[in-house]
Amino acid sequence: MTTHQPVLDTSPKVSDEIRRTTCYMCACRCGINVHMKQGKVAYIEGNRDHPVNKGVLCAKGSAGIMQHNAPSRLRKPLKRVGPRGSGEYREISWDEAISTAVGWLAPLHETAPHKLAFFTGRDQSQSFTSYWAQNFGTPNYAAHGGFCSVNMATAGIYTMGGAFWEFGQPDWEHTKLLLLFGVAEDHDSNPIKMGLGRIKERGARVVGVNPIRTGYNAVADDWYGITPGTDGLLVMSLIHCLLKAGKVDLDYLARWTNAPALVAPDGLLHRDENDKLLVVDRADGVLKPFDTKGIRPDLAATRDIDGATCRTVFQHLSERYLSSDHAPEAVAERTGLSAKRIRALAGELARVAFDEAFEINQPWTDFRGETHATMTGRPVAMHAMRGVSAHANGFQTCRAIHLLQILLGTVEAPGGFRFKPPYPKPVEGHPTPHGQGRPGRPLDGPHLGFPRGPEDLLLDDAGNPKRIDKAFSWENPLSAHGLMHMVISNAHAGDPYRIDTLMMYMANMAWNSSMNTRGVIDMLTARNDDGGYVIPRIIYSDAYSSEMVAYADLILPDTTYLERHDCISLLDRPICEADAAADAIRWPVVEPDRDVRGFQSVLVQLANRIGLPGFVESDGTPKWTDYADYMVNHERRPGVGPLMGWRGEGDSTGRGAPNPQQLNRYIENGGFCTHHIPDTAQYYKPWNAGYQDWAVNLGLYDSPQPYLFSLWSEPLRRFQRAAEGHGPHQPPDHLRERLKSAMDPLPVWYETDQTGNDGFTVNALTQRPMAMYHSWGSQNAWLRQLHGHNPLYVPTKLMRQHGLQDGDWARVTSPHGEITVPVMEMAALNDNTVWTWNAIGKRKGAWALHDNAPETAKGFLLNHLIHELLPPRGDGLRWANSDPVTGQAAWFDLKVRIEKAPPQTESQPVFPPTGSPVPDGPSELVWKVAD
Amino acid sequence: MHPAPSVIIFTTCSGLGFGLLIWLGLGYPAVTGWVAFAFFTIAYVLAVGGLLASTFHLGRPERAPKAFTQWRTSWLSREAWCSLAALLTMALYGGGLVFLDTRWSGLGLLGAAASLATVLTTSMIYTQLRTVPRWHTPLTPALFLSLSLAGGALLAGQTVIAIWLLAFSGIVQIAHWMRGDGALNASGTNIASATGLGNIGTVRAFEPPHTGTNYLLSEFVYVVGRKHAAKLRVISFALMIALPIALLLLPFNHLFAALAVLSHLVGVAASRWLFFAQAEHVLGLYYGKR
């Protein structure tokens, strides 16, 4: 009889070695400790020293080991042998793969570089891939931001020189009230969770504004179950209440924003002959440059300019938002929120911002030379993401949220919203877009940028778009991230022109990342009369057997994230925190056991073979052999390269000559480098001389660039003026009215285009599941058990109305398509909204899944219901399903009708299986690296 | 609970087998020689077969002997001891009857007691589980014991007593069903107490923790349709109780007796299927299932 406890070894050896690198189970880029046993990956945990995650790790991060050993991993370069979509390939050598690609690309580079369209998906090397595309000479390059959240990025930059995304963060340590608009998971996944935890610990309040109450919105203290697409109404109503009660930070507005600027009769701001913004000094009533030392800009001033009485921006905006159109009672019905609750929220904002204001004893000096003894805290913070931006009125709604923050004086104030380096950076600090392709030579400048006015659009002399995605055209002038969702359909339509080769990287365009999935598949396989494909060549880099693989002609298999070098650079999307600059690397903690190569290194090899300028010396010898070499030795500007840490002799940060030991230093330090912002420069960064100097030192900019927040946006006004008929650059007539209303220099709300939506009245949304990443998650043996299929969640009211019960099936129809899917009731949901988890449905044959995988049977995508174009409007034109300002894909404008359907065995539509280049996975997993 | 064939076969057969051993131990029928051999064979096939079937339920059957260690707290361990004791004692006793034509009545009594105890311990494995309110009642041992005695009597050809015992088991069975249907509700355990969220409002299970199945769901959550269950109850009652009684009331006939035994066996199996299939484990509440 066992009467004694067994003796346990409570101190077993955990691993032989820990290798520290950066997670890539999503774009959040947490630091990970990879525990190695016998040279194999045994266990992954968070790196406690890392600035992003400070030791924590999400479900995906911990499941990295199952991604790394997934049976879906591609093994060798592939060349298509069957028709597109058949999944029939021949395995080829890398020599053949590279020669094939060079054979296709080199002639294009020499003769017609625009015939290559190179678009990247979820990658994090955009400064590198864009550099490659720029040197190739094609104007047709962008990453996926255009369908992701370009509204959020541009609205932030145009308004305040920085955006939400992961480019800024609430002041988690000081805030007492956080408003979250339309966030399910975010790019800043772990930091938001950690921040919410901190807020909860301190007993502060979180308000979730979201049609759906799950996740962050479930822990929110108060939930505003808003009707999708109406946040602008809510926010402007809050602004109305605050203005009416005089609860705005006048001092902040006068000093740091263009609120005191005078609006000239042409709608632009009054400036002197050197284009310097002028404001009236309240001390003496004189017009002076805004940056005059000691000035007290007057928000109440008026001046006669060009024979008209001109008022300040503040007076214009007060007039607009004080109007009773914005009273809570006027918006209650449309937002689905009671007037009482809207007022209560305004009251709480006013109370916390002003009654709970506090001082931090930290002197600082502003750009006008004035020293302040303390920093005033306004502990109201806000954060918003795709729930706001993925609507066709999202740009202006995002602007409205920023306006609300700024009126309360909370941006860059303690307790409010804080930028992360390299932000703040105003529009003026960014390039304008470039699109002039030149055979054999680089593009005339960086592809993506921020137009200041119509003259910056990328149109040819006939007014046709220069880019295949029609970015920076009158249809979407501020499309700063390009329009990935339009590339395939435009290339298929030959509008504005035909291309030869489509090269894509890490984007599952034949499935979950496309609108109109079936249509996109048809376009990828469409043939000309001569039997050739309409899109003649498709090169694709993926690491796994995704749905997209079957549609490429040449597949360049990537490594997993534990097998390659990567660079998370200050030149694109670094891992900075509000109090420090930081960047990071990935490095091969294990060598691939397959014949695969890191795609960036492949790009270097391609560039070398084609002889792309920028990649080869004048004598044609390559500058870099692979990506690691580039990361260390490339210099964007003298002394400034992809990585900021350990430059020069290893002792300089930011600026300094390339250091051959740099990567080793990163590895020793855990894969990242941090550089702290001094205490005096922690807040008020756009105006803080201390911060500006620090940023120049680090190489973020070359000279200080303080600026004012743009409550009144002049670039927008310039486009609006053009639409009114002024100036040499004129939009086509059919776009005039739309531009006039959408390009309002002050935030506005308009109903999104409802053409063709008659009878489709229910909003349909998707949310990111926290434990899955787009389509990648389903190949992960652990994660897919959590979300193997997805019901459509239907609010109680609609369940009753349609006689539905949990487990029943419903037919969901949009003007564009139809799906039949299982339903589940949800009470904590806006009454007129249905939703499901994003990207769970999978195509049979993909991802090395077995035939009985629930993802392929019950799982489904909403994408079948969403079209990249709005329904025909009778004028022969089909308008893009995008924001008219930025081209942001309006995923969440989807309107549907639901009705009960007979029980099904599979969600409809069912697609025939694709062929797979990898065998199915094993039938049992007993994973352990034996001792 | 998942009505696993192994546990149904086990409880049904070993219940009958030990039931027969009880009667044999008491000397009914007072057989010896080859006749005794036949009776004992039937009893052992049923009892040992049932026990063997139960080991199919084990993840590591080769370690089964370890189950003897925890008799102080574990009913399963006690069952192991009792069954071993019963089988050994009765083997000796049976050996006497078959080979020596001798009836060691003291040993028989002892064996009968051990057999009875075996059935009791089996039933206590289920009875002790507060987590399955349908089982957590003295009616469970009453049911197992009465059925075992009745079935044993039937097999032992003790017609008169068998009729009475069958009738009694029938009453216990009906009581068990009636109480069982309200047991979970009466237990005080519900989704509100399971989650502790009841004081906020009405609790409803939303997203499950995993979309597929797992051990817990396949082992503990089994849903039988109401109509289906009601029908099965009628069938089981008819086969287990009514038909055997009717057959026994007819003038004695070997065919009828055999039919009565067969009918009873099938009826008990059906009742056992329901015993498991209808038993709701409280953990199902976490999944919003019962």
Next chain:
Amino acid sequence: MTQLPEKTDRKLGLVIDLDTCVGCHACVISCKGWNTENYGAPLSDQDPYGDASGTFLNRVHSYEVQPEQGVAQLIHFPKSCLHCQDAPCVTVCPTGASYKRVEDGIVLVNESDCIGCGLCAWACPYGARELDQAAGVMKKCTLCVDRIYNDTLPQEDRVPACVRTCPAGARHFGDFADPDSNVSRLTAERGGMDLMPEQGTAPVNKYLPPRPKDQIAKDIDVLAPLLAPVDENPGGFLGWLDKALEKL
């Protein structure tokens, strides 16, 4: 040993904060990762790329709660073994494989003694035990007994894997026998509760209930001076603005 100790020296366990848990499943997967590589048999998965089913020691449920007044709430609900003081799973075990440690109260399965009879899982009201289909033995939360005392790990890492990884900080580990421990204090301050108290298991783990929700309209009197209009004075909004600017 199948008998429960009369008293354990320490009472180690978890506090789970239902007000903070965002339902991210991080604890689920880090637990799977750690326990696959460490204590006992790896946690196996059957048909992992088909209709998968696998062993996990920690699962995150979610519940919708409809109050009598107001909007529905959603609560994410992680659940693993509660290391009960009167653990029925231990006393039913026929082999002694299940036991509660005298020194810290952790309930463990000694896998080399387990016959995989499943009875302990039957006895557990919480669904905290899962029989591993590949190894044929019972698996359950070990409270990371091979981490919390592991002197090959840095001191700060000697906490359960799920606690270390929880991004929201909704999981707390400590000794409930010590009234001054973090877990004892949290339980006292926030009204930590037992699950299914009527089952008589006396769980060690405690759950912190969600704080009251949707209170803004109750907390804020919308007619109070906070939102009193300033533009109803003579001079309207501009008049107010002028005066307010003077005061700056």
